[in-house]
Amino acid sequence: MAYRKVAIAGATGNLGPSIVNELVNQGFEVTVLTASGNTSGLPSAIKVIKVDFSSQESLVSALRGQEAFISAIPKHDQQPALIDAAIAAGVKRFIPSEFGSNIVGNEKARALPVFAGKVKTQEYLRTKQDQISYTIVTTGLFLDWGIGLGWLVNLKGKTQINDNGDSVHSFTLLSDIGKAVAGILNHPEETKNRGVYVQTAALSQNQALKIAQKVNPDFKAETEHVDLAEEEKNAYAELSKENGNIGSAMVTFIKISIFKEGYGNLWNEKNDNELLGVKSLSEAEVGDLIAKYF
Ligand SMILES: NC(=O)c1ccc[n+]([C@@H]2O[C@H](COP(=O)([O-])OP(=O)(O)OC[C@H]3O[C@@H](n4cnc5c(N)ncnc54)[C@H](OP(=O)(O)O)[C@@H]3O)[C@@H](O)[C@H]2O)c1
Structure with a gap:
């Protein structure tokens, strides 16, 4: 069954608004967790919770009742704390801040120092998959x-x-990344504990x-x-x-x-476009x- 109640952190950056807009357009109940409290550019049909990202208590309280948690924060190595808070709050699916290169499926990309925080997050998610499921979204530039x-x-x-x-x-439009995230939430079983690939x-x-x-x-x-x-x-x-x-x-x-x-x-031969509506x-x-x- 689709996840309808979703929280997102990092909603106000380069990528976040495209995800929030698509989710709101598709009728998801969207809660934005923000450090700054600034939500300019986001639609009014969202709930906003100002959180202290360094406090587990603050995060757990903001995440209670949510079915999925999307991270679009730039500090990738801070995500294990978000995953722990999501587990404590009973969230079912975590979508980490990836949305880029193929570090799930390519060892050379995975070894690049710039992706250390993303790799650490992926490894952490795998150790926790009996407590929370995950989906990793690969989009290219x-x-x-x-x-x-x-x-x-x-x-x-x-x-x-x-x-x-x-x-x-492979390259993907920001708006299509929004569609891909909505597609994951609409198809939780088909996207459980794996990487998905989309391209425009x-x-x-x-x-x-x-x-x-x-x-x-x-x-x-x-x-x-x-x-x-x-x-x-x-x-x-x-x-x-x-x-x-x-x-x-x-x-x-x-x-x-x-x-x-x-x-x-390059993933034009095999990707998840059709499943996710891209x-x-x-x-x-x-x-x-x-x-x-x-
Ligand atoms: N494939 C590509 O071409 C491409 C390009 C750019 C980015 N990306 C990826 O997309 C993801 C999102 O990047 P972005 O450029 O959208 O991010 P960003 O604009 O740098 O930041 C997004 C938001 O995250 C929040 N934030 C910042 N630091 C935080 C922290 N330490 N803890 C919690 N929240 C924090 C801020 O919102 P609040 O103050 O409202 O909380 C900020 O507006 C990243 O994984 C990045 O690697 C991919």
Whole structure:
């Protein structure tokens, strides 16, 4: 039976509002747990509880009566405490803050230092699965966010072409991640204790550049080549320095997981789109999307 009463933490960030909006539109009873109390941009049909995320008591009290708990917080290694609170409150399903690269199914992605907190959370969930079930959502780079950021194609400057730019990867719109989460809650049995994969489009950077030129013939693509193996070496070198640039190294690891071959970043053959109600975009629809960013 579907879970209808759901709580979410991290609702006000880059991803959270897309999940909250879809859940509210589908008639779920949504409770937002917030540290800041700021809920701007969220629909009014939600219950808001201000919590102290460092207090188990505060979390358990906010989670009582909820059937599922979605985490979209950026501090991944803080999630075991959220899982413990969810168990104590009797929550049935935990959806951790993943929503990105394929660290469930690919050992190389899993070993990247940037994902240590996500890996720790996954391992913790597996040890607790007799007390709370889980679903891990793998999406690839957020398609719309990635275009806005210039990572897939840069419409305002030079596109960094990772390796040869021809390998194809899976990407998902923020709104489709909302649909995927609703799909999990509508299909708890089929999604129990496993990773699910969704994608809105499978594209290479060179294909995306061609589409951009087609929708805007005035667009002159400027590119620069990035050798990801070289970047990876440099990123590990930064980590080993006393005052290395950790932030930049972490961004490199994220890009490697999204764009480098061998990191399991394509699931167009086998995914959970149909089960979870996510549709793939046609090339023309990807063009309509890209056109919005000129
Ligand atoms: N695939 C991709 O392209 C992609 C891109 C970006 C992010 N992601 C993933 O998506 C997930 C969400 O990321 P995001 O960028 O949406 O997050 P975010 O914007 O950095 O933060 C989301 C919200 O979490 C709450 N928060 C912050 N620190 C917290 C803490 N220590 N404890 C509890 N709540 C805290 C804040 O809301 P309140 O103050 O209201 O509580 C904040 O607005 C992450 O797992 C991230 O790795 C994936």
